[in-house]
Amino acid sequence: MDEYKSGSNLEKILRAGHFAFTGECGPPKGANVEHLKEKFAHLKGMVDAVNITDNQTAVVRMSSLAASHLLVHEGMEPNFQMVCRDRNRLAITSDILGAHALGIRNMLCLSGDHQSFGNHTQAKNVHDIDSMQLIRLVTNMRDKGRFMNDEEIDVPPRLFVGAACNPFADPFEYRVYRLANKITAGADFIQTQCIFNMEKFRTFMHQAVDMGLTEKCYILAGVTPMKNLGMANFMAKFVPGMDIPDALKKRLKGVEKAKQAEEGIRFALEQIEEFKQMEGVAGVHLMAIEWEHKVPEIAERAGVLPRPTV
Amino acid sequence: MIVADRKSLEEILAMVREKRKILIVGCRGCVTVCNVGGEKEVEILAASINLARKTSDQPIEIDTVTIERQCDNEYVALLKEGIGTYDAVVSLACGVGPQFLSEAYPNQLFFPGVNTTFFGGAVSHGIWEERCQGCGTCIIHNFDGLCPIARCAKSLLHGPCGGSSDGLCEVSKETLCIWDMIVKKKMEQGRLTDLLKVIEAKDWSSARDGGPRRSIREELIP
Amino acid sequence: MRLSYPPEIKVIQVPCTGRVDIIHLLNALENGADGVYVAGCLEGECHYRTGNLKAKKRVGYVKKVLAEIGMDPGRVEMFNLSSAQGKRFAEIADEITARIIELGQSPVNKREKAKAAV
Ligand code: SF4
Numbered sequence: 001m002d003e004y005k006s007g008s009n010l011e012k013i014l015r016a017g018h019f020a021f022t023g024e025c026g027p028p029k030g031a032n033v034e035h036l037k038e039k040f041a042h043l044k045g046m047v048d049a050v051n052i053t054d055n056q057t058a059v060v061r062m063s064s065l066a067a068s069h070l071l072v073h074e075g076m077e078p079n080f081q082m083v084c085r086d087r088n089r090l091a092i093t094s095d096i097l098g099a100h101a102l103g104i105r106n107m108l109c110l111s112g113d114h115q116s117f118g119n120h121t122q123a124k125n126v127h128d129i130d131s132m133q134l135i136r137l138v139t140n141m142r143d144k145g146r147f148m149n150d151e152e153i154d155v156p157p158r159l160f161v162g163a164a165c166n167p168f169a170d171p172f173e174y175r176v177y178r179l180a181n182k183i184t185a186g187a188d189f190i191q192t193q194c195i196f197n198m199e200k201f202r203t204f205m206h207q208a209v210d211m212g213l214t215e216k217c218y219i220l221a222g223v224t225p226m227k228n229l230g231m232a233n234f235m236a237k238f239v240p241g242m243d244i245p246d247a248l249k250k251r252l253k254g255v256e257k258a259k260q261a262e263e264g265i266r267f268a269l270e271q272i273e274e275f276k277q278m279e280g281v282a283g284v285h286l287m288a289i290e291w292e293h294k295v296p297e298i299a300e301r302a303g304v305l306p307r308p309t310v
Numbered sequence: 311m312i313v314a315d316r317k318s319l320e321e322i323l324a325m326v327r328e329k330r331k332i333l334i335v336g337c338r339g340c341v342t343v344c345n346v347g348g349e350k351e352v353e354i355l356a357a358s359i360n361l362a363r364k365t366s367d368q369p370i371e372i373d374t375v376t377i378e379r380q381c382d383n384e385y386v387a388l389l390k391e392g393i394g395t396y397d398a399v400v401s402l403a404c405g406v407g408p409q410f411l412s413e414a415y416p417n418q419l420f421f422p423g424v425n426t427t428f429f430g431g432a433v434s435h436g437i438w439e440e441r442c443q444g445c446g447t448c449i450i451h452n453f454d455g456l457c458p459i460a461r462c463a464k465s466l467l468h469g470p471c472g473g474s475s476d477g478l479c480e481v482s483k484e485t486l487c488i489w490d491m492i493v494k495k496k497m498e499q500g501r502l503t504d505l506l507k508v509i510e511a512k513d514w515s516s517a518r519d520g521g522p523r524r525s526i527r528e529e530l531i532p
Numbered sequence: 533m534r535l536s537y538p539p540e541i542k543v544i545q546v547p548c549t550g551r552v553d554i555i556h557l558l559n560a561l562e563n564g565a566d567g568v569y570v571a572g573c574l575e576g577e578c579h580y581r582t583g584n585l586k587a588k589k590r591v592g593y594v595k596k597v598l599a600e601i602g603m604d605p606g607r608v609e610m611f612n613l614s615s616a617q618g619k620r621f622a623e624i625a626d627e628i629t630a631r632i633i634e635l636g637q638s639p640v641n642k643r644e645k646a647k648a649a650v
């Protein structure tokens with residue numbers, strides 16, 4: 001495996017054995033490019049790649065493809081997210097080709113939150129293919145140079161392909177098998193859902209290591225710093241598949257309100273420290289939701305700066 | 311069977327607002343079984359409309375009839391006598407009924423009195439649930455008899471998604487996650503390996519996506 | 533003991549309130565009753581187990597119909613009492629009559645004298 005699959009920065013970092021550090025940025029609810037660029041600026045030099053979310057929680061935003069392209073323009077590297085909720089296989093395929101053409105080299109394959117969570121609840125959902133089949137589709141395009149219908153592609157797109165994994169959804173015993181399936185489908189890397197329940201995550205990683213999955217795929221642990229207790233309560237209640245232990249809520253409750261943000265960051269830093277040591281974890285995916293300006297501080301205090309170049 | 315819900319009285323009253331003489335047609339098929347468009351419900355609707363119109367001093371003449379099946383031209387033909395003399399005909403059959411009626415009696419105005427919802431059955435008295443979406447290529451044997459096409463909110467062939475929690479779907483606390491059921495059943499029966507593979511994308515051309523469908527049975531065509 | 537109840541009330545006896553259907557209640561109103569009330573056995577004491585509970589749900593359905601067409605849902609009601617409570621029956625009769633008088637004549641039947649059916 002000498003040749004890179006896509007040659008993205010993220011791929012090179014992981015292949016070189018560095019502890020990867022990725023960030024995330026949600027496109028604006030409008031065409032406000034200036035604001036988006038401000039958010040990008042906070043992340044520049046701090047992370048190896050930036051996930052650009054795709055109508056996250058089914059709230060409509062600027063297209064992830066366009067925002068990813070804007071990021072490329074800023075000399076940064078996007079991880080273009082794509083959900084199966086809003087596109088059929090034709091749209092998916094053409095967006096993949098377009099992504100490659102626009103200089104995008106990483107892509108994350110997702111099913112997508114149900115539209116009932118978002119701001120267009122009357123929408124028709126697509127789900128022509130699911131995230132597993134999306135991984136297959138894009139890796140076949142890249143590796144076999146073939147469309148889903150087996151027709152040949154004139155210049156196949158080259159993307160480093162990621163998938164999501166939520167170790168905290170049910171049934172827990174099955175989660176690691178579903179992860180294995182995504183790797184079988186062709187995922188090069190995995191970014192997990194935000195981790196708060198460390199106990200459960202350790203168990204999950206043990207299983208993944210035992211099954212040899214971490215040798216076939218890079219696993220990036222998802223970290224989200226809590227801004228305050230309210231955010232913890234909100235996420236526990238409204239974000240699907242979120243496991244927020246009472247101990248963490250207690251910890252946030254234990255400090256006065258003005259200091260809860262710092263406490264949230266401290267918890268995230270402790271997590272990152274543990275992930276650096278944890279067998280099978282190849283990096284951290286930091287999802288500082290609408291808190292991009294805190295990323296430099298977190299990266300600094302986590303000791304992951306400067307980011308390596310390969 | 312096909313399951314339906316009665317449209318609100320308000321909506322039906324609006325449909326027949328200007329009408330002086332109407333016919334309500336029930337069906338003894340599925341809608342009788344799911345208590346929405348049988349003889350009894352026809353009478354209740356007639357009485358409700360009548361009451362509403364009496365109280366607003368706009369009396370209306372209402373006839374009622376319930377036929378064997380509105381999706382069968384043989385029975386639809388039996389309505390021939392009176393049809394044409396009504397300002398409107400409200401059908402309480404599934405969406406198929408008022409269409410067969412409209413096709414048979416092109417000069418008569420028809421209204422649907424129910425919202426046709428799904429293919430399913432009663433899971434307990436008074437509660438019906440969806441089971442099938444008529445995708446045209448049944449694959450439930452691969453999932454131990456549970457249909458992820460109709461019963462997963464995302465029609466996933468590789469579930470459960472990250473939103474599955476405590477056996478419930480991320481969509482609502484009232485909806486079971488069918489993928490939780492599939493996985494648990496496979497585990498119990500020692501057939502988990504069935505799921506550890508990437509299933510080909512579904513061919514939706516046999517579903518509604520392929521256009522209106524038609525079944526032909528040569529041996530029955532005279 | 534003989535108790536009297538208002539003469540405007542017409543009593544229709546049924547073996548069990550489970551026999552009272554939505555259509556019966558609606559028909560009574562269509563035919564000009566100013567109100568209809570169903571007097572069933574106490575909950576949990578139905579001789580046929582759930583007749584009175586079914587009746588309650590049907591009364592609930594008719595209330596919804598009335599609300600939808602702009603008639604006061606209070607024109608139909610369900611009461612529960614045991615067959616030994618003759619006095620209670622008379623009280624309920626007075627109560628419902630007072631309520632119907634308050635609500636006035638049914639809009640179906642404005643010109644006629646207020647009527648009620650049980
Ligand atoms: S697989 Fe298709 S045909 Fe079979 S139950 Fe599901 S929707 Fe119906």
Ligand code: SF4
Binds near residue numbers: 462470474489
């Ligand atoms: S929670 Fe279960 S049923 Fe709901 S969308 Fe996800 S996999 Fe499908």
